[in-house]
Amino acid sequence: MYDYIKNILNTTITYYNELSVLPHTLILIGIIMVPLLIVVAYYTYAERKIIASMQGRLGPNVVGPKGLLQPFADGVKLFFKEIVIPTDSNKFLFLLAPVITFTVAFAAWAVIPFDSVMVLSDINAGLLYVLAMTSLGIYGIIIAGWASNSKYALLGAMRSASLIIAYEIAMGFALVGVIMVSGSLNLGDIIDSQKGSVFHWFWVPLFPLFIIYFISGVAETNRAPFDVAEGESELVAGFHVEYSGMGFAVFFIAEYANMILISALTTILFFGGWLSPFNISSLGNFELNGFVNNILLFLINDGIHWFIIKTFFFMFCFIWFRATFPRYRYDQIMRLGWKILIPITLVWIFVEMIFIYYEVEPWFAQGVVL
Helix, strand or coil: CHHHHHHHHHHHHHHHHHHHHHHHHHHHHHHHHHHHHHHHHHHHHHHHHHHHHHCCCCCCCCCCHHHCCHHHHHHHHHHHCCCCCCCCCCHHHHHHHHHHHHHHHHHHHHHCCCCCCCCCCCCCCHHHHHHHHHHHHHHHHHHHHHHCCCHHHHHHHHHHHHHHHHHHHHHHHHHHHHHHHHCCCCHHHHHHCCCCCHHHCCCCCCHHHHHHHHHHHHHHCCCCCCCHHHCHHHHCCHHHCCCCHHHHHHHHHHHHHHHHHHHHHHHHHHCCCCCCCCCHHHCCCCCCCHHHHHHHHHHHCCCHHHHHHHHHHHHHHHHHHHHHCCCCCHHHHHHHHHHHHHHHHHHHHHHHHHHHHCCCCCCHHHCCCC
16 A cells, blocks of 8 residues: 555655746747747838838838837738638638748747857757758748639749749758768757857858858848848749738748848857957957946857857848849749759869868867768
């Protein structure tokens, strides 16, 4: 009888300890999700203001001081708009598509390291997980195009599918180059392998792969000049032409979340993540008072602030591209992906393989041994 009661108590304690992990995990998810949603909201505001400045316009300036409350006004408007479901469409898939796109866009953030200790799930195959999550986003787009019972939406979905296939291959080969140098699929280990100065980051030896990766990221997020899936001059609005209200808003949020994700991954894979561009050991001692000295050391040292600064720069590049480049024709986009980007990645991976084999210093010597 005693052993029976003891087993019940041990089982109860085990279940309690397992359940106690759930609230902790939910809190961590909230700490990531809430700021990310706020950044997404004000990313739309920043895009409108920056493009307006580049084009000599004012941008949002009515709702709140300097238009700062415009994202909330847009959210309230979309929340109260009616969701119209097209006749003869597949209602279940029509409503499921934006949920898939939204879920996949935010699920990838589970393995993103913001600092040496700030990461929700530090798994060994983090890079593979991110690649899988970003690849699944296309299913939401294809389902949305097919379920809408609209030729425009279906054509936009097919364009997006072919675009993702072409540029996903180039992106994958660029990631192979990063794995070869770092010798790991763990995002934290990839950042640690870039320690040193700014010239130890992977953008130096992998510069062609960095350019190709970022171009492929812009294409995968359906942003200008690769936004043929949403080409309003040809397809009205592309795969989400039949969506209104919160259905459209969820697609909109997922798109901007993916833009931030690509910017964060570019920072992690090629620009050292949270690492400082300064080599602290070579700077010497500061001859200032203690408080100012501590502030300067915090700003110059490694930390999440460097991760945020670098990510914001690439987020700005997305906006800059949209304001600068005209939309490519569909055939030009396919030619760029299949005939230019993929061959360049293959050639550079071969060059990188030779450098690793002969242990060319200083970057490639720490890669895997062939």
